[in-house]
Amino acid sequence: MKKLINDPNDVVVEALRGIEAAHPELRVDHESKVIYRGDAPKRGKVGLISGGGSGHEPLHGGFVGLGMLDAACAGEIFTSPVPGQILAATKLVDGGAGILHVVKNYTGDVMNFEMAAEMAAAETGARIVSVVTDDDVAVQDSTWTAGRRGVGVTVLLEKIAGAAAEQGRDLDEVAQVARTVNENGRSMGLALTSCTVPAAGHPTFDLGDDEMELGVGIHGEPGRARLPLAPASEIASLLVEPILSDLPFTRGNPVIAFVNGLGGTPLIELYVVFNEVQKILGGRGVPIARSLVGSYITSLDMAGVSITLLRVDDELLSLWDAPVNTAALRWGI
Amino acid sequence: MKKLINDPNDVVVEALRGIEAAHPELRVDHESKVIYRGDAPKRGKVGLISGGGSGHEPLHGGFVGLGMLDAACAGEIFTSPVPGQILAATKLVDGGAGILHVVKNYTGDVMNFEMAAEMAAAETGARIVSVVTDDDVAVQDSTWTAGRRGVGVTVLLEKIAGAAAEQGRDLDEVAQVARTVNENGRSMGLALTSCTVPAAGHPTFDLGDDEMELGVGIHGEPGRARLPLAPASEIASLLVEPILSDLPFTRGNPVIAFVNGLGGTPLIELYVVFNEVQKILGGRGVPIARSLVGSYITSLDMAGVSITLLRVDDELLSLWDAPVNTAALRWGI
Numbered sequence: 001m002k003k004l005i006n007d008p009n010d011v012v013v014e015a016l017r018g019i020e021a022a023h024p025e026l027r028v029d030h031e032s033k034v035i036y037r038g039d040a041p042k043r044g045k046v047g048l049i050s051g052g053g054s055g056h057e058p059l060h061g062g063f064v065g066l067g068m069l070d071a072a073c074a075g076e077i078f079t080s081p082v083p084g085q086i087l088a089a090t091k092l093v094d095g096g097a098g099i100l101h102v103v104k105n106y107t108g109d110v111m112n113f114e115m116a117a118e119m120a121a122a123e124t125g126a127r128i129v130s131v132v133t134d135d136d137v138a139v140q141d142s143t144w145t146a147g148r149r150g151v152g153v154t155v156l157l158e159k160i161a162g163a164a165a166e167q168g169r170d171l172d173e174v175a176q177v178a179r180t181v182n183e184n185g186r187s188m189g190l191a192l193t194s195c196t197v198p199a200a201g202h203p204t205f206d207l208g209d210d211e212m213e214l215g216v217g218i219h220g221e222p223g224r225a226r227l228p229l230a231p232a233s234e235i236a237s238l239l240v241e242p243i244l245s246d247l248p249f250t251r252g253n254p255v256i257a258f259v260n261g262l263g264g265t266p267l268i269e270l271y272v273v274f275n276e277v278q279k280i281l282g283g284r285g286v287p288i289a290r291s292l293v294g295s296y297i298t299s300l301d302m303a304g305v306s307i308t309l310l311r312v313d314d315e316l317l318s319l320w321d322a323p324v325n326t327a328a329l330r331w332g333i
Numbered sequence: 334m335k336k337l338i339n340d341p342n343d344v345v346v347e348a349l350r351g352i353e354a355a356h357p358e359l360r361v362d363h364e365s366k367v368i369y370r371g372d373a374p375k376r377g378k379v380g381l382i383s384g385g386g387s388g389h390e391p392l393h394g395g396f397v398g399l400g401m402l403d404a405a406c407a408g409e410i411f412t413s414p415v416p417g418q419i420l421a422a423t424k425l426v427d428g429g430a431g432i433l434h435v436v437k438n439y440t441g442d443v444m445n446f447e448m449a450a451e452m453a454a455a456e457t458g459a460r461i462v463s464v465v466t467d468d469d470v471a472v473q474d475s476t477w478t479a480g481r482r483g484v485g486v487t488v489l490l491e492k493i494a495g496a497a498a499e500q501g502r503d504l505d506e507v508a509q510v511a512r513t514v515n516e517n518g519r520s521m522g523l524a525l526t527s528c529t530v531p532a533a534g535h536p537t538f539d540l541g542d543d544e545m546e547l548g549v550g551i552h553g554e555p556g557r558a559r560l561p562l563a564p565a566s567e568i569a570s571l572l573v574e575p576i577l578s579d580l581p582f583t584r585g586n587p588v589i590a591f592v593n594g595l596g597g598t599p600l601i602e603l604y605v606v607f608n609e610v611q612k613i614l615g616g617r618g619v620p621i622a623r624s625l626v627g628s629y630i631t632s633l634d635m636a637g638v639s640i641t642l643l644r645v646d647d648e649l650l651s652l653w654d655a656p657v658n659t660a661a662l663r664w665g666i
Contacts, residue, residue, distance in 0.1 A: 002525040002542070004602035004638055006564040011605060014565075018604030021611040022592075022624040057600040192335040209335070231339040232347075259355075263599040266634050267390040269337035271351030272344060278354040291355040295628075301599050303634070305337055330664050 001201045003301070008198035012054045012074055019061055023327050026064060032088035033081070035061040036071035041095040046165040046174045047071070049089050050102040050158060052109050053078040055197070056218060059155060059297040062328030068162035069102075069326075077197055077300070078219045080108035086116030090126060098127040098171030100178060102158055104150030105134040129171055131178040133157060135187045135308065137246045138215025138223045149217050152260050152308030153185035155296045156320075159329060163322035177319065181310065186243040189223070189306030190235055191216040193264060195299045214238055218262070218299045218306075232269070236276030239307045244284065249311060254289035256320060257281065258308040263298035265305060270294065273305050281309075289317055296328060334534045336634070341531035345387045345407055352394055356660050359397055365421035366414070368394040369404040374428040379498040379507045380404070382422045383435035383491060385442050386411040388530070389551060392488060392630045395661030401495035402435075402659075410530055410633070411552045413441035419449030423459060431460040431504030433511060435491055437483030438467040462504055464511040466490060468520045468641065470579045471548025471556045482550050485593050485641030486518035488629050489653075492662060496655035510652065514643065519576040522556070522639030523568055524549040526597060528632045547571055551595070551632045551639075565602070569609030572640045577617065582644060584618035589625065589653060591641040596631035598638060603627065606638050614642075622650055629661060 005011050012033065020028040025038050034051075041047065050060045051073025060072035070093035073081035090099055099120070103113045110132060117128040133150030142149050161178040169177075191213040194203035204220035207213060212230065215223025230238070249255065259274045261267070270293050281288055289312055297306070312320070323332030338344050345366065353361040358371050374380065383393040384406025393405035403426035406414035423432055432453070436446045443465060450461040466483030475482050494511040502510070524546040527536035537553035540546060545563065548556025563571070582588065592607045594600070603626050614621060622645055630639070645653070656665030 002545075002562065002636060004525070004565045004568060004598065004606050006566055006605070011601065014608050015601045015604040018606070018608035018611070018626070021621070022604065022607050022626045055599075055601060057604070062600070192337070212335075229335065232337045233339055235337060264597045264634065264636070265337065266388075266596040266631055267395070267628070268344065268348045268388065268633070271348040271355065271390070272339070273337050273351070274355050275347050275351035278351070288354070293351070293355045295600070298599055300601070301597065301636070303335060303597070325664075331658075332666070333664075 001196050003198060005198055011198050012076055016074060029088060029092065032085045033074040034071055034085060034089045034092060035064050036089065036092050037064055040070050040093040043095045044097050045095045045168065046097045046171050047093040047095055047099045048102060048162055048165055049086065049093065049099055051075065051081045051086060052104050053080060055300045056297050058328035063158050063326050065326035066333065067166045067322055067324035068158050068329065080106065080112045083112050083116040083119055086113055087119050090120040091124060094124060094126050100161065100171065100174055101128060101130040102154065102178065103130055103132045104154050105132050105147055106144045107146065127171060129175040131175055131182065133182050135182060135185045137186050137242050138188050142217055143221040144219065151189065151218055152187040152258055152297055152306050153182055153310065156185060156256060156258060156308065156310050157181040159324060160316055160319045163319040185308055185310035186246050187306055187308040188239045188242055189216050189262065189304060190214050190239060191262065191302055191304035193303040195220050195302035216304065218297060220299060220302065232272050233276050236273055236280060240277055240280045243307065243309050249286050249309065251285035253311055254287045256290045256310040256312055257288045258292040260297055260306045260308065261295035262302040262304040262306065263295060264301040264303040267294065270305065277307060290320055334529050336531060338531055344531050345409055349407060362421060362425065365418045366407045367404055367418060367422045367425060368397050369422065369425050370397055373403050373426040376428045377430050378428045378501065379430045379504050380426040380428055380432045381435060381495050381498055382419065382426065382432055384408065384414045384419060385437050386413060388633045389630050391661035396491050396659050398659035399666065400499045400655055400657035401491050401662065413439065413445045416445050416449040416452055419446055420452050423453040424457060427457060427459050433494065433504065433507055434461060434463040435487065435511065436463055436465045437487055438465050438480055439477045440479065460504060462508040464508055464515065466515050468515060468518045470519050470575050471521050475550055476554040477552065484522065484551055485520040485591055485630055485639050486515055486643065489518060489589060489591060489641065489643050490514040492657060493649055493652045496652040518641055518643035519579050520639055520641040521572045521575055522549050522595065522637060523547050523572060524595065524635055524637035526636040528553050528635035549637065551630060553632060565605050566609050569606055569613060573610060573613045576640065576642050582619050582642060586644055587620045587622035589623045589643040589645055590614065590621045591625040593630055593639045593641065594628035595635040595637040595639065596628060597634040597636040600627065603638065610640060623653055
């Protein structure tokens with residue numbers, strides 16, 4: 001195992017110290033492993049809290065800041081945060097207008113966010129609504145989920161719902177925006193290599209030198225098929241076609257196209273894939289209204305890519321374009 | 334070789350098409366492989382042109398835009414752009430106030446930018462000044478250089494000199510700012526793995542499972558030493574100490590601290606390294622005024638990290654903080 005780490009058990013703790021030092025506008029509660037806005041709580045604003053296992057950086061801590069999340073709870077690598085962490089985050093950012101939990105659909109995450117919501121409601125009286133993302137079309141049930149896995153749409157949802165909250169909309173409205181994003185977005189990923197969890201010290205799965213895993217999950221969960229290595233044009237098609245056939249992505253209906261690296265993939269390859277994606281969408285008459293190309297929801301050092309398409313209208317686009325100021329996404333400010 | 338590509342010979346051409354599709358505010362001259370600002374030429378503004386071999390993305394194309402570069406010339410992978418490309422870029426962005434060439438110190442780049450400057454001066458009469466970066470303290474001469482290699486400081490220089498040009502300063506002033514950045518910045522890198530050039534199809538160098546290359550160049554050039562794998566704390570020290578001893582980084586003199594991934598390294602590891610860097614600097618009383626953590630000057634899929642420290646005063650800091658709107662760096666707008 002070759003990693004820039006010290007003790008494998010200290011990776012999350014030390015990365016949080018690094019994040020705190022690199023981004024003075026953020027605060028970190030090291031005991032609860034919560035990254036939160038330096039200006040929290042924002043009185044009268046709906047608070048957005050997300051979190052999940054670490055190892056997917058910049059998700060979620062890199063999306064804390066104006067126009068996006070109020071707080072992110074960092075679990076151990078690929079392990080849900082515990083309810084106490086989420087409760088602590090709620091207390092740190094509760095501005096009195098209610099809290100939206102953004103939860104990726106993995107059994108542990110769903111359970112722990114639910115438990116935390118009950119605890120917070122009992123302790124603080126805060127009103128909490130959860131929205132669960134389940135955008136991965138690869139498999140119906142999975143190693144760690146009942147139903148589909150939550151993946152790339154989570155990034156877009158946190159941006160768009162975060163903008164709605166920043167505009168002062170109420171909890172029901174923000175939750176409705178979040179649900180709309182999840183309903184209109186679909187994703188699928190592909191691995192060229194496994195990831196290696198530091199505490200395990202060896203690759204999560206074996207993949208031959210001439211193989212790739214289609215439909216892989218962000219923890220290295222098995223996908224749809226183990227296939228021979230293919231060129232980028234074929235890979236893009238293997239990912240985009242199942243997405244397009246899962247929702248009516250109709251001619252003329254614009255999308256946000258998100259080509260995401262899984263952690264070990266260089267940017268030049270993501271642009272090669274994006275070129276293939278735009279050719280496929282162009283051929284279908286699906287306009288790309290906005291795009292995002294980079295490594296935003298990763299699987300440690302896994303080489304590979306995921307593609308997310310989100311159908312948008314003017315309302316969602318204007319929320320996407322609204323100012324955001326986080327470590328990983330920033331514009332308009 | 335596992336890469337998200339089609340024909341290895343088409344990687345640069347296709348990536349440029351992807352960049353053009355993903356960033357509508359940019360223009361791409363595909364024949365000359367030049368990425369340039371959609372609003373170029375900016376009348377009365379000094380034009381900043383950089384470029385170099387591809388494979389270091391987002392450098393340089395990801396830094397084209399308001400407050401940074403006017404144009405970037407993309408050579409083939411790890412191969413200098415030819416003079417004709419640089420000449421084409423000059424014509425595309427010449428706003429009549431002169432042109433600054435930002436050149437990393439590699440023999441081919443220096444020669445080709447020089448030749449292009451002569452051609453442009455003869456053809457268009459444009460006044461052109463070159464600033465060469467040579468911030469890598471690892472080795473004095475190298476595979477592809479006389480003198481030190483230009484690495485991470487190039488990113489900081491393009492941002493800071495770009496801000497000076499955007500403010501309307503004249504060519505001599507912008508060039509002076511650029512020289513000041515190069516003189517006050519030092520870098521060093523370390524590889525955990527080799528990179529693989531697509532057309533070669535095999536790793537550039539061999540590195541054992543328990544080895545790392547200290548002082549590696551951004552094309553996989555040999556560094557100072559082949560060492561046994563070490564924890565992040567030791568790696569940070571192996572990189573920071575030679576930097577600190579190369580310039581008087583004195584107590585109280587603030588720096589921009591830049592921890593850069595080499596392409597195959599996940600963000601969580603970069604934050605672990607940043608934590609070590611801030612501890613070392615804290616112990617020396619060197620304040621971190623600003624930081625940059627991410628993969629900005631890469632070596633294809635190489636796993637590893639480089640560290641750049643730049644001594645700054647209020648003037649350089651205010652140029653760093655000025656608005657920038659590029660694919661890879663964006664703030665204030």
